[in-house]
Amino acid sequence: MIRYLRLIFLAVLGVALLVVALANRAPVPVRLLPDDMAALTGLTWAMELPLFLVIFGGIILGVLIGFVWEWFREHGHRATASQKSREVTRLERELAVLKDSTSVPPKDEVLALLDKR
Template sequence: MRYIRYMSIAIFAVALIAVALANRQMVELKLLPSEIAGWFSLAPRIELPLFAVIFGGILAGLLVGFIWEWMREYSQRAEAAKMAREKRKLERQVRRLKGEKHEGKDEVLALLDEAS
């Protein structure tokens, strides 16, 4: 099973390298369109290889997706934490009630009573 995982990682790495080598040409990225940049007399631009733009877009999409999912699942995590607190509270209450029930009894009889 481990070899299958390593093989799939190697295939993925080769595919990424192939994409990077095929898209080495430089592209210019502009923050604002030319018409709007003229209004502000500001035209921030940068030149990057195309594969960096592609991989950056993929990483940005993954990051946005992870954050979106984390925010969407907040209510489920809060509910799970509430249930865990309630469970711990009920377990403490059961231990306390068992201790009160067997108070003053012989230990062997208390253990047998618990087992049944």
């Protein structure tokens, strides 16, 4: 059921994106800098693109910037988790060594079998 809902959602999203693209086919100039600043610096790069490419490119760029921002923001959490994981592994090894060194073999064979579990 969820699979069909996902497919229906993707189909509706695809149709909506197609409608937006068809409605915004007119070419628009995309400039690197505003006209006054471009004249001052000499960087007059410009390109004509369909408006829907500019819209979709802005959405994709915004999502990518958000992903990178969150990845940097969560770096501290990942570092702490890695440090704690190494500490747990070290403590488990230390506990295993302590159990082996302090364990007294039971005198009864049945108790010895139970302790191995």
